Amino acid sequence: MDAQAQESFREFVANRSSALLRTAVLLSGGDRHAGEDLLQNALIRAAGRWQRIDEPEAYVRQVLYRQQISRWRLKWPRREVSVGEPPETGTGTDISAAADLKLVMRGALARLTARQRTVLVLRYFEDLPEAEVARILGCSVGTVRSTTHRSLARLRVLAPELAALGGAGRQPSPDPSPVEVRP
Known part of the structure; x- marks a missing residue:
């Protein structure tokens, strides 16, 4: 990837990563860590093909969806999230x-x-x-x-x-x- 493509990719990540992360977290059932992993893998794939991608956000979203489909097809057991104390109720x-x-x-x-x-x-x-x-x-x-x-x-x-x-x-x-x- 040349310098111009790297800068373009960095700009894309800076501008769109928060919206893409929200989608990834929702797709992973509210697990922020799993959502971050999902997004990171999608961005790695996009970086490898960056110069050939016409619509980067559509491409990354497609990778997110397909990776999540692959995850639920594998039928891995669901990991339980442990917390120290239950969340407080609202006022x-x-x-x-x-x-x-x-x-x-x-x-x-x-x-x-x-x-x-x-x-x-x-x-x-x-x-x-x-x-x-x-x-x-x-x-x-x-x-x-x-x-x-x-x-x-x-x-x-x-x-x-x-x-x-x-x-x-x-x-x-x-x-x-x-x-x-x-x-």
Whole structure:
């Protein structure tokens, strides 16, 4: 890599690494260290091909997605994160409510399978259309739709507190009772 390409790569890393790291952390289930490893590996691949890459951010994001897919296909056992003390609960201010929401969401995402988490991150965090997610994951659009549906349903079961923290104001619909239909 020549000096101009090195400078271009350094500039790219300086400008885009924080956004790419957020995506990598989400893809890795909220594990910052795993997200950093994921991003570092993606940037190493990009550095090796830097002069041939037309759209660097798209290339790095593609590598992130594919590496994460490879990780969950390997079915490695999940490592548990140990902490000295449990996190404190919020004081009820808007800032703490946002922090609580982030913690609950991160915990709920971590309890999903890697595939479910990847589909949700691509669809809602990266705001990609279903067809693009299907292309990235190498599956059909129907698979993306059904996985998204099942993942959101699983999130609702795993973290019902998201409805209360999100402040959406939606009331759960009552259970439908049987209705007799006469011709």
